[in-house]
Each structure stands twice: as C-alpha cells, then as structure tokens.
Amino acid sequence: MSDNLPDPMILVILLPLFGTVAAFVLPRAAPVIGLATLAAMTAAVVALGRAVAQAGAVSLPLAGWGAPLGIELRADGLALAMLALTALIGIAVGFGALGTFARARTSAGDGGQPTSRQRAFFWPLCLLLLTGMNGVYLGADLFNLYVMIEVISLAAVGLTVLGGTVTALRAGLAYMYASLLGALMMLLGVGFIYLQAGRLDFEGLAGVQPTPALSAAFALIFVGLALKAALFPLHFWLPDAHANATAPASALLSALVVKAGLYILLRLAEAGPFPGETLLKLMGILGTGAVIWGGVQALRADRLKLMVAWSTVAQIGLIFIALARGGADGLSDSWRAATLLILAHALAKAAMFLAAGRIKEVIGHDRIREFDRSPVRPTLAQFAFALAAVSLIGLPPSLGFIGKWSLMDGAMRAGNWHWVAVTMIATLLSVAYFSRALTGFLRFDRVRAPVTEHRGWALADAPPFMLALLAIGLGLAAAPILVILEFGQPFGVSP
Amino acid sequence: MTEMTPAMIHGLAGIAVFGIGLMGALAATDRLRRLVALKLCAVGAGFVLVAAAWRTPPAAPDPVPHALVITGIVVMISAAAVALAIIRRLHSLEAETDE
Numbered sequence A: 001m002s003d004n005l006p007d008p009m010i011l012v013i014l015l016p017l018f019g020t021v022a023a024f025v026l027p028r029a030a031p032v033i034g035l036a037t038l039a040a041m042t043a044a045v046v047a048l049g050r051a052v053a054q055a056g057a058v059s060l061p062l063a064g065w066g067a068p069l070g071i072e073l074r075a076d077g078l079a080l081a082m083l084a085l086t087a088l089i090g091i092a093v094g095f096g097a098l099g100t101f102a103r104a105r106t107s108a109g110d111g112g113q114p115t116s117r118q119r120a121f122f123w124p125l126c127l128l129l130l131t132g133m134n135g136v137y138l139g140a141d142l143f144n145l146y147v148m149i150e151v152i153s154l155a156a157v158g159l160t161v162l163g164g165t166v167t168a169l170r171a172g173l174a175y176m177y178a179s180l181l182g183a184l185m186m187l188l189g190v191g192f193i194y195l196q197a198g199r200l201d202f203e204g205l206a207g208v209q210p211t212p213a214l215s216a217a218f219a220l221i222f223v224g225l226a227l228k229a230a231l232f233p234l235h236f237w238l239p240d241a242h243a244n245a246t247a248p249a250s251a252l253l254s255a256l257v258v259k260a261g262l263y264i265l266l267r268l269a270e271a272g273p274f275p276g277e278t279l280l281k282l283m284g285i286l287g288t289g290a291v292i293w294g295g296v297q298a299l300r301a302d303r304l305k306l307m308v309a310w311s312t313v314a315q316i317g318l319i320f321i322a323l324a325r326g327g328a329d330g331l332s333d334s335w336r337a338a339t340l341l342i343l344a345h346a347l348a349k350a351a352m353f354l355a356a357g358r359i360k361e362v363i364g365h366d367r368i369r370e371f372d373r374s375p376v377r378p379t380l381a382q383f384a385f386a387l388a389a390v391s392l393i394g395l396p397p398s399l400g401f402i403g404k405w406s407l408m409d410g411a412m413r414a415g416n417w418h419w420v421a422v423t424m425i426a427t428l429l430s431v432a433y434f435s436r437a438l439t440g441f442l443r444f445d446r447v448r449a450p451v452t453e454h455r456g457w458a459l460a461d462a463p464p465f466m467l468a469l470l471a472i473g474l475g476l477a478a479a480p481i482l483v484i485l486e487f488g489q490p491f492g493v494s495p
Numbered sequence B: 001m002t003e004m005t006p007a008m009i010h011g012l013a014g015i016a017v018f019g020i021g022l023m024g025a026l027a028a029t030d031r032l033r034r035l036v037a038l039k040l041c042a043v044g045a046g047f048v049l050v051a052a053a054w055r056t057p058p059a060a061p062d063p064v065p066h067a068l069v070i071t072g073i074v075v076m077i078s079a080a081a082v083a084l085a086i087i088r089r090l091h092s093l094e095a096e097t098d099e
Helices: A008-025 A025-055 A079-103 A115-138 A142-160 A168-199 A202-206 A210-231 A238-245 A247-271 A277-298 A302-325 A333-361 A369-374 A379-393 A399-413 A415-440 A461-483 B006-027 B029-053 B063-098
Strands: A058-061 A072-075
Touching: A008 A025, A008 A058, A008 A072, A008 A115, A025 A058, A025 A072, A025 A079, A025 A115, A058 A202, A072 A079, A072 A115, A079 A115, A079 A247, A079 A333, A115 A142, A115 A247, A142 A168, A142 A210, A142 A247, A142 B063, A168 A202, A168 A210, A168 A238, A168 B006, A168 B029, A202 A247, A210 A247, A210 A277, A238 A247, A238 A302, A247 A302, A247 A333, A277 A302, A302 A333, A302 A369, A302 A399, A302 A415, A333 A379, A333 A399, A333 A461, A333 B029, A369 A415, A379 A399, A379 A415, A379 A461, A379 B029, A399 A415, A399 A461, B006 B029, B029 B063
Parallel strands: none
Antiparallel strands: A058 A072
16 A cells, blocks of 8 residues: 555545535535535545455554554445445435435425525435545544434434434434434443453453443443344334435435444444343343334334335344344354345335435325325336335245345354244235335326326436345355455354 | 442432432423423432442542543534524424414
8 A cells, every 4th residue: 555645444434524514515516515525425435446356354452552552444345335335325325416406396385495505415414424424434443433423313313404404303212312312322331341341452352251230331332232133112202203304314324323223233243242131131022022013113104114114124124033043153254144145125215215206396285095096107117116026025046035145044053043034024924015006006097187207317317226236236246245244253253 | 239439329319319309301291390390300310320439538539430520511502502492492383373
C-alpha cells in the first residue's frame, strides 16, 4: 500500500462523513455530491477488499494508538461482505432517490414536506447513515460500536420523518425512543463489561472468563440490540416507522439499519463467552414468535408498504433462528447461515421497498385489496417486487434459498428438527402474504376502464429491478460469497 | 459478599437511577416526560461508568470510562435534540389540524 494514500478503512468511514457535511452545506448539489461520494466509497471498499483477500483480516490502530486505549479498526471477510452490500444498496437507493424526489408531488395536502426539501435532506442523512454502518462493520471495540450505532439511529430517525407527515413524525418519535432505550441498555451493559473485564476491544474480550455479572452485562446488551434489530416482541416500533417513511428511506431502514444490531450480536458472539446456551434458546423462541406474529400481521395488513414492513419483522426472526439453530458446532457454523440470510434479506427488501414506492406512485395508492381494479399497471416495478418476493420466500436459485437451505441443513445435521419446521412455516406464511399482492398485480377482470399497462419506464424502475435481479442471481454465486466470508476466518477455522 | 466500596455504592446508585428512568420511559405517556425519563437512564448509565473508574486513592482513577461517559453525554445530547425537534414539529402540526 502506498504511503501517500490513507488506509482504505479510514476512507470507507470518512468519505461518507465528508459527503454528509458537503451535501448539507450545498443542498442544491446534494445529489451530485451524494453519488460521487458513493462512487468513491465503493472504490475504497474495493481497495479494502483487495487487502483483505491478500492478507486475511487487516486491522489498523488509529493514529498509532492500539487497543485497549486507542481505537482500532478491523476488517475481515464478514465485514467486507457487509461493506460491499452497503455500498451496493447505497448506490441503488441513491439512484432510486433521484427518481423519487425528481417529480414534484403536488398532492402534499397531508402536511408533508415539499419534495425539494426532502431531496435536500435525504442525501446528508443517507450518507450519515452509511458512515455509521461502515463504522459498525469496521469497529473492533464495544464502545466504538455504541457510538456508531447511535450515529445510525440519528440518521435513521431523520430518514423516517423525512416525509414530514404527522404519521411519519409519530412513528419516527416512537422509533427514536425505542432506539434510545436500546442504546442506553447497551451503554449500561458496556459499562458492566468494562467493570468486569477492564477491556472493551473484542480481542481483549476473547480471553475473559464468564462470570454471572458478565452474563448479566451481555444480557443487557442483547436486549438493547434486540430492540434495535426489532426482534419480536421488541419490534413494536418497526412497522409504523418503515411503512410511513418515503420509499428510499424505507429501503435503507429495512435493508441496512436493522442489520447493524444483528451484526454487533454476531461480532459479540465471535469474540466472547456469548451468547450462552439459554440466550441462544431464547433467540430461537423469540425468532419463532417473530416469524409467526410478523407473518400473521403481514397477512392482515391492508397497505402494501405495511405488509412489507411486517415481513421484515418475520425475516429478522428467521435470522435469529438461523443463529439459534446451533448444534454441535454452535455459532462457529451457524453464523454463515445468518450472514447469508442478512445479505439476501437486505438486497430483496431494498428492492421490494423501492418497487412498492414506485407502485404506490404510479397507481396512486397502496391498498392491496384494490390493486386489481387499477387500470394502470407499473409492470416493471411489479416484476421487481415479484422477483424480490421469490428471494424472500426462498425459491431456488435465489440468495434467500441458499440462506434458508444453509439454515435448515445445519438444523438437520444438529438434529434440531423443530427449527426446520419453523422455517417451513415461515416460508408458507411468506408465500401466503406475498401472494395477496401478486394476485392483485396479475388480475385484470375487475378493471372497469381500459387497461393502460405501459406508461414508459422511469429511471426509478431500474434500481429495484437491478437489486431484485441480484437477490436472485447471487444465489448462483453463493460459493464465492462463502469464500469471501471466510477471509480472515471470523469465528476461527471452519469445522 | 465483598465490602461496600464507594465505587460499589455509586454503581448501585447508578443502576437504581437507570431503573427509575426505565420505569418512567415505559410508563410515561407524555412525550416530553418520556424523553426526560430516558435522559435519567443515561445519567444512571453514566454513573455506573464513572464508578467503574474509581481506584483506591492515591491511585489515579482510570481515564477510559471518563472518556466513555463524555462521549455518551455528547451522544445523548444530540439524540435529545433530535427528539425535541420532532416533538416540537409534531406539536405545531397537531395544533394546526385541531383548529
């Protein structure tokens, strides 16, 4: 690596941060600044990817101050995969946002913000969100992660209330409270861990002997992160917040933000004596609750975006089940299934929210029951929605299928057949609720006016379509993804 | 049971304050009251961290938790500011629709 250029790990965090400031100061140029920042950030991720591919895990003590006193950044295959995912979704949502905020909406009679204001504030918030996400992926100590997850929350709450309607503001405030409480629980837990172990960096935590007080601290952190990741029954804030945000914001919130909590749980599991047997069982039980409750609520939802938001609750539950399926190899094996599901869900859900936004925009409403009466059909957005649904349901060859397969395969090998059953129930429920929307798209017999299928495709149709194609197509590239995840061997040598 | 050191007393007090805040955050229905309760939680968590820094004199206290508390305070202030901005905006929007 040349000495003149800063380390790509620093760039990956600082570029979006500088972009945030620039986009805030120059609101007119915000879209250009945003896209340029995303491009530069992607280049930094690629550079980091090369370094990780060569050297395995790489770490960087900032300003030469290493752990335990200084802040250390660390990247391995898992972090790299998440960084790449975030850059990809950032770019896709960015292009989607160009389309969404380009059309001046005149129907702002619901107290919403004018489009120009939304566009001006979307970019700084989006870039700040990416700063926090990248910081979480690269953080190597608990306190740093706490700060980064707070940066994410602030940006996420901003994105939630971007529309400016009363419902969005209420949902955003509820989200803010939940997120603050989660963060404070994490902070208290971090304090306890420091009290017990005297260190907060993951490397230092690895050698710590488990004590009851330490377990209590981990339990606190778990509850805090479960609140942020919206694990049932702590999901109460999610459906309203994700359903009432503007489409690009929903896509970011659902695809990325909830994953930050999950990622920190994964890292904790990698580092320390966490989670214990009991906590793993609890994760599985709560995950099952999430799958069933989320599925049932998605079946009952009357609006498309609300249904997609409830499906996020169910899918998060499935990821926790993937962690809990355990078996003899424990987390050293099941983290792969969980990561695959995280990647698959992020791609498909971003595609789905962007597509749902397009559908709502073209048809004029997003009431699922009345889709089949609409004489206008946004075909490409509907197709993207269907492809994303295929991946979320887990039909082969999608990435969602690989994730679910890996979950069930591990559960079967460990003899935990009940997790296989729960996964099947989750699949059936998702088929049921997505079918509600898909039948609405495909039925034409209730249309009274002549059908005008094609109004010409807009730029905003491309991002959800590309993401949905990736959600399907990356299933065929599962082997290389697994190779990337193994760089630097998170969770030790694979069994 | 170990002897009650000042650090432990402070730590337990911190946990108690956190608990009071938690109760308030869960039970309060008023928006501002809930925010204040959450601030109380933050104070409690900060207390625990400060107590963690305590060393038997003449040893100097551990600086790391102090740094953590300061960062935590900054984070909490920014979060409270955002929450207050949303509350204010909601207040004026709801006043508009009531009229």
